Amino acid sequence: MELKIGVIGTGAIGMDHIQRLTYKTKGAKVVAVSDINVERAQQIAQEIGAKFVESGEELIRLPEVDAVVVTSWDPTHEGYVLEAIKNKKYVFCEKPLAVEVEGCKRIVDEEIKLGKKLVQVGYMRRYDQGYEEIKELLDSRKLGEVLMLHCAHRNPGVDESYTTPMAVENSVVHEIDVLRWLLKENYVAAQVILPKRTTSAHKELHDPQIVILETESGIHIDIEIFVNCHYGYDIKCEVMCENGMVSLTDPAFSSVRMEGKDFTKVSSDWKDRFVKAYDREFQLWVDSVKADELNGPNAWDGYVAAITSTACSKARDTGERVQIQLDECPDLYKNSLVLA
Ligand code: NAI
Numbered sequence: 001m002e003l004k005i006g007v008i009g010t011g012a013i014g015m016d017h018i019q020r021l022t023y024k025t026k027g028a029k030v031v032a033v034s035d036i037n038v039e040r041a042q043q044i045a046q047e048i049g050a051k052f053v054e055s056g057e058e059l060i061r062l063p064e065v066d067a068v069v070v071t072s073w074d075p076t077h078e079g080y081v082l083e084a085i086k087n088k089k090y091v092f093c094e095k096p097l098a099v100e101v102e103g104c105k106r107i108v109d110e111e112i113k114l115g116k117k118l119v120q121v122g123y124m125r126r127y128d129q130g131y132e133e134i135k136e137l138l139d140s141r142k143l144g145e146v147l148m149l150h151c152a153h154r155n156p157g158v159d160e161s162y163t164t165p166m167a168v169e170n171s172v173v174h175e176i177d178v179l180r181w182l183l184k185e186n187y188v189a190a191q192v193i194l195p196k197r198t199t200s201a202h203k204e205l206h207d208p209q210i211v212i213l214e215t216e217s218g219i220h221i222d223i224e225i226f227v228n229c230h231y232g233y234d235i236k237c238e239v240m241c242e243n244g245m246v247s248l249t250d251p252a253f254s255s256v257r258m259e260g261k262d263f264t265k266v267s268s269d270w271k272d273r274f275v276k277a278y279d280r281e282f283q284l285w286v287d288s289v290k291a292d293e294l295n296g297p298n299a300w301d302g303y304v305a306a307i308t309s310t311a312c313s314k315a316r317d318t319g320e321r322v323q324i325q326l327d328e329c330p331d332l333y334k335n336s337l338v339l340a
């Protein structure tokens, strides 16, 4: 039987996920959509034969909606996720789970009260083949202990609404989640360095930034975030171990040699770079909802990501090394680092 889904937010990624759920994901159907941009939401609803609903809350309560996908602006996530939990519906929420740590905690508390995991957060890099292969190799311990990671997260450009804190809260938050999953360790400290600023950044944005994280066992991770790199969307991850090194390659399928040069395509944006990861993420989410047992990034992972990014923001603002302290992981989420 098809899983009937309601989507809240028909902007860039909302449209992408609606297309994916409609034309690629097996066993799913988008039956309702909502957005404060009524015109766009009505248009996509008509195109795919779904119902347009005035408000997100109303959509969540529709009896024909089995599960909800939240792809609206960050500050709206918490309210919609809480409403879905209240109505005992599975909810896939794009990152971040909530804009404040306290908001993530409220979601975790509601799930614990219910005694069941209903929430999955959109940390799709866990479904990328490159990261999965790195994880498999690290888990085999063939390379020995992990010592350091060198990562980069580069976007070709951003608009004026993207400000200094968003470098961590909107972008590096992906590395925060996927590297914790890769290493199966939490972070204990964060530092942020603000190097020479590019002339391409608008006045509310310090770009690039370098985030340094330390894990429980002392692994050091440096992450360059540079959102005006111009040449494309580029994600790097190099893991240096005692007996060798493993790193992501770029997912290009061909290269051209011409006039004494070798050209290889660089992805243009996240939709293109992680298309297969998003496809897998949604297929597995739909399958797990139907099986009544989620196994992807959960509300606790969303909460840990929020605590870590808040520590990074404090480190950036104070110029200091900030300690990260987590509460004990509640029973409901135990083993979350080995799942997904
Ligand atoms: P966008 O600005 O293109 O779309 C957001 C949509 O939310 C807009 O259509 C807006 O009208 C709608 N909206 C705002 N308030 C609303 C409300 N109260 N109720 C219903 N709809 C409302 O933004 P984009 O890029 O699509 O991002 C959406 C979310 O997805 C963000 O939270 C972002 O962090 C996340 N995202 C995740 C990515 C990933 O790689 N996992 C990639 C891009 C975005």
Ligand code: ISE
Residues within 6 Å of the ligand: 155, 170, 171, 174, 270
């Ligand atoms: C965007 O919101 C995303 O989530 C993308 O995956 C990320 O790479 C980009 O930097 C963010 O702005």
